[in-house]
Amino acid sequence: MYDREIEADRARALIEEVLRGAKDVIFATNGSHGHPNVRTMYVACHDGAEALWFTTSLESSKIIELIKNEKAAIYIKCDGNAEVRLWGKVVILDDRESRERVWCDDLRAAFPDGAHDPNMRVLRFDVISGLYAKEGRSGIFTR
Amino acid sequence: MYDREIEADRARALIEEVLRGAKDVIFATNGSHGHPNVRTMYVACHDGAEALWFTTSLESSKIIELIKNEKAAIYIKCDGNAEVRLWGKVVILDDRESRERVWCDDLRAAFPDGAHDPNMRVLRFDVISGLYAKEGRSGIFTR
DSSP states (O other), rough: OTTTTTOOHHHHHHHHHHHHOOOEEEEEOOGGGOOOOEEEEOEEEEEETTTEEEEEETTTTTHHHHHHHOEEEEEEGGGGEEEEEEEEEEEEEOOOOHHHHHOOOOGGGTTTTTGGGGTEEEEEEEEEEEEEEEEEEEEEEEE | OTTTTOOHHHHHHHHHHHHHOOOOEEEEEOGGOOEEEEEEEOOOOEEEEEEEEEHHHHHHHHHHHHHHEEEEEEEEOOOGOOOOEEEEEEEEEHHHHHHHHHHHHHGGGOTGGGGGGGTTTEEEEEEEEEEEEEEEEEEEOOO
């Protein structure tokens, strides 16, 4: 193992630490005409490094992008020059339990009807692999 | 035209204004296994909203990604909640003029041999279209 490598278990633990403090992340999809598409998204909650949960409006172009191609990536630039990249697949959810799980009152401006607003969908990003990098050292874990 | 739309010429002018202050941007490529890949990159220089120039190491995975697929996207989150997205194609350059154009002494830590370091390549992101969005209003221009 090169000196610049971080072991998989350690990389995963460092990523989980970053996720505990993560609010806005960069969320990349396969967009139109073969180009990636990128936006900032607020993390509603997460299951360690297993899955990240988001909300979206049905009017968002990312709904169509994710129906066409579930593969996505998340990028987090942390204080102190650490970076996290996650690759995964996104499931679009519409069930009561998922809606109630992600709901918080700050969402009411976007979804006036609350957790069951017909215009809201839940996105669950299921992590396949993750990379943690800082100061030339990096490590990858795969689930 | 809807009230929430910004005209194309105005969107382009607002994007050029953002680019004048842009240092680090989010740079997305088509990565491995059908997933997007994302990293932060420093903008070496730009030609208005026509092209953005970067440097990269030959050891970076993005070189292979861009040889396989030249289509990429750039994302900039600005102060005051404005966002810029650019979609374009990336040309990998190795000529003297391009190398000298992007060179600055801050790059010497990464490329000790200077502007003609054999490990350095220049990336020119040629803009195809761009989106400017702020507070629910947005506008797109296409070149």
